[in-house]
Amino acid sequence: MSVFDADLRLTWRTCIRWFLFKAVSILYGGLNSLWRWSYVMGFKKGTAVKTTVISVGNITVGGTGKTPMIDWLLGFCKQEGLITAVLSRGYKAKRKANLQILDAQTAASGSSENFGDEPWFLFHNHPDSKFYISPNRVLAAQQAEKNSDVILLDDGMQHLKLERNLNLVLVDAVAGFGNQKLLPLGPLREPLQCLERADVILYTKTNLRDSSWIRSKVRPFLRQATQEFDCQFLPLSLLSSLGKSEVTLQTIKGERCLLISGIGNPKGFEETILGEGAVVVDHLILEDHQKYDVATIRKLNQFIEQHSYQWLLCTEKDWTKLEAWKHHLPEFFRVKMMMQPEDSFYQYMRSFFQSDSLHQSQYRPN
Numbered sequence: 420m421s422v423f424d425a426d427l428r429l430t431w432r433t434c435i436r437w438f439l440f441k442a443v444s445i446l447y448g449g450l451n452s453l454w455r456w457s458y459v460m461g462f463k464k465g466t467a468v469k470t471t472v473i474s475v476g477n478i479t480v481g482g483t484g485k486t487p488m489i490d491w492l493l494g495f496c497k498q499e500g501l502i503t504a505v506l507s508r509g510y511k512a513k514r515k516a517n518l519q520i521l522d523a524q525t526a527a528s529g530s531s532e533n534f535g536d537e538p539w540f541l542f543h544n545h546p547d548s549k550f551y552i553s554p555n556r557v558l559a560a561q562q563a564e565k566n567s568d569v570i571l572l573d574d575g576m577q578h579l580k581l582e583r584n585l586n587l588v589l590v591d592a593v594a595g596f597g598n599q600k601l602l603p604l605g606p607l608r609e610p611l612q613c614l615e616r617a618d619v620i621l622y623t624k625t626n627l628r629d630s631s632w633i634r635s636k637v638r639p640f641l642r643q644a645t646q647e648f649d650c651q652f653l654p655l656s657l658l659s660s661l662g663k664s665e666v667t668l669q670t671i672k673g674e675r676c677l678l679i680s681g682i683g684n685p686k687g688f689e690e691t692i693l694g695e696g697a698v699v700v701d702h703l704i705l706e707d708h709q710k711y712d713v714a715t716i717r718k719l720n721q722f723i724e725q726h727s728y729q730w731l732l733c734t735e736k737d738w739t740k741l742e743a744w745k746h747h748l749p750e751f752f753r754v755k756m757m758m759q760p761e762d763s764f765y766q767y768m769r770s771f772f773q774s775d776s777l778h779q780s781q782y783r784p785n
Contacts, residue, residue, distance in 0.1 A: 476576025
């Protein structure tokens with residue numbers, strides 16, 4: 420076989436794969452439209468609960484910052500004196516029941532494997548909150564409303580079965596919408612016109628890139644009443660796996676670093692570290708929600724031993740699982756991050772809680 424034949428075969432394989440992805444994307448888009456229109460025409464109806472529901476979601480795959488935003492909202496609600504519950508699917512969690520509740524009592528005998536990475540991380544930041552983990556968000560909401568003033572619906576943009584009072588939609592100011600195609604050809608979970616359902620658009624990671632470029636793509640699809648705000652996603656400090664005192668980010672400036680991440684948008688993590696002046700020698704990009712086991716830890720140790728790094732850095736999400744292996748690894752540090760919305764978003768949320776909008780569902784399928 421000649422080189423030309425090999426290239427031709429590669430081209431044909433690529434074409435076949437593209438047509439296959441195209442067909443799946445068309446099918447996915449058609450089913451998605453039928454599903455949305457079933458709510459518009461009233462064939463399906465969302466379930467309302469008495470408690471205020473705030474949805475935090477997006478229309479793309481990958482990390483737009485939903486978990487950090489829920490982290491911020493939990494802190495905000497606590498300052499406002501509101502009892503807050505979080506509804507989560509608990510992605511890849513080894514659930515023992517259709518509905519699990521993560522709180523101070525159940526956490527004592529559980530782990531991130533039982534409840535999921537995000538709920539486990541959020542609980543340790545907000546141990547006075549309850550997390551209702553179930554693929555059935557309606558069931559979870561009906562349980563949560565009994566003991567809460569506010570319900571935060573994690574990854575709720577596409578979950579039309581549950582009505583909400585406020586639809587917060589996050590847009591990554593760095594990644595945007597990619598090629599603007601539906602899965603699996605692109606990153607879109609829904610067409611861009613579905614942004615019309617948003618009450619608020621939050622442009623995240625604006626400390627890495629100005630949001631003006633993506634705002635121009637978003638605005639044609641928004642209602643006139645939709646609000647837009649910028650949110651920075653800022654690194655605060657480094658926390659040692661050995662429990663030592665926090666380390667400032669200035670410490671890693673000019674230092675050789677290995678990054679370890681199993682998150683939706685590893686590029687954003689790397690850009691954050693580079694922005695602090697560190698030298699990223701290697702970045703081990705693992706699967707989102709990577710499971711760490713004996714084999715993974717052994718390979719990780721072998722890789723570290725073959726290189727010379729001054730710092731081993733991981734995300735807070737990876738720490739939820741790596742913590743169990745901290746005695747089997749060299750000292751590593753998790754990068755403590757914080758979502759920082761612009762001041763006008765604080766004012767907007769305070770006005771929202773003081774207004775009659777709490778009693779008016781903002782649910783608008785399109």
